[in-house]
Amino acid sequence: MSTAASLPDRLLALLNALRPAPQAVNARERLRVVAGAGLGILLAGLLSHASMAASLPWLVAPLGASAVLVFGVPASPLAQPWAVVGGNTVSALVGIACMLWLPLPALGIAAVAVALAIALMFLLRCLHPPGGAASLLMVLTAQQDWHFAFVPVALNSLLLVLAGMAYNTLTGRRYPHAQNVQPQPPAPPGAQMAPPRFGDAELDAVLARYNQVLDVPRDDLVGLLHEAELLSYRNRLGGLRCVDIMSSPVITVEFGTPLAEAWALLQQHRIKALPVVDRVQRIVGIVTRADFMRAADAEQREGLAGRLQTLLKASPSSHSTKPEVVGQIMTRQVRVASAERAIAELVPLFSATGHHHLPIVGEQARLVGILTQSDLVKAISHGP
Helix, strand or coil, X not given: CHHHHHHHHHHHHHHHHHCCCCCCCCHHHHHHHHHHHHHHHHHHHHHHHHHCCXXXXXXXXHHHHHHHHHHHXXXXXXXXXXXXXXXXXXXXXXXXXXXXXXXXXXXXXXXXXXXXXXXXXXXXXXXXXXXXXXHHHHHHCCCCCHHHHHHHHHHHHHHHHHHHHHHHHHCCCCCCCCCCCCCCCCCCCCCCCCCCCCCHHHHHHHHHHHCCCCCCCHHHHHHHHHHHHHHHHHHHHCCXXXXXXXXXXXXXXXXXXXXXXHHHHHHHHCCCEEEEECCCCEEEEEEXXXXXXXHCCCCCCCCHXXXXXXXXXXXXXXCCCCCCEHHHCCECCCCCEECCCEHHHHHHHHHHHCCCEEEEECHHHEEEEEEEHHHHHHHHXXXX
8 A cells, every 4th residue: 555655656756856947047147148059050051151162061050059057057167168169179189080980880880980989078178978979970981081080070169159259248248168277256345255165175075975077167256156145144144243243342452562562461351362442442553462472482382382482572671682562563554343343244254364453443343343253153143
């Protein structure tokens, strides 16, 4: 009874698996792709026809499939110029070679030609789905002339790529889309975004475990993951702003604060940084425990405690060769955030770059608070 009842469920699950996924592509983008593919084929056909002998076909059928990739998914690794020109040409050569050298029935030649074409495209890093069709076309038309792989196949492919470069660029799509660039996640207007919380090594490990051809360029993949992460934070944190969760008032020091006094504040309040402000509470720097360690030459572990004590001890004379006040060891380049800035935009900054504290400024760039990792953890755990 349970088996009979589960059979419809299995069939329904199979049908759902076969159902095409929705496409998040608006009408404008669809029109761009359609017009581009039509213009690309028209241009490739006209120029090929004008430059070839009348006895040769001026277009090959696999070019239609190449046009879908070049204009429909111009960022895809399968649609890049080397993939299009190399994949189609190499596959055509494989098909012709199989026709000339394999003593097999046509069906056997076709199967071997397509398989070898795919293997060679993998080897030469020019995997291009229409290449399989190019190889099969050579067999189905019993083509045995080596020149056919170059004219019209390579010529058609090259002209289509050139058309794709011009059209995609004019319509706001990057083509060629470099596949070896260091991924840089996109930043929303007015936002300074940190990189995602994973590095190249982690991404490489995941892709190796995935072990399939991924039809998305690396930089786009990183960008999409980063934007999804940011959207997740926004959904969880709602409309929270820095002013809603920051710590205030802030313990600060000035440029001329003695080092011993600043160090005592860090120890007393168990904090890692002190904003350095001027008389009107504008940020001029920040002094951290790391700044003290650097000034005491922390790289030499031996005798560090003694060197730190020497650093903190005020010199009896009016002239000193060592730092005496905060302004001499502070970090002058300080990352700050506006009190009205959304908390969600700052989560990647804390999680990816090791930031523990971020000064918050209000009107006239005056310090109004500080955002710490503890503040952020509380906000995320409690939600909006």
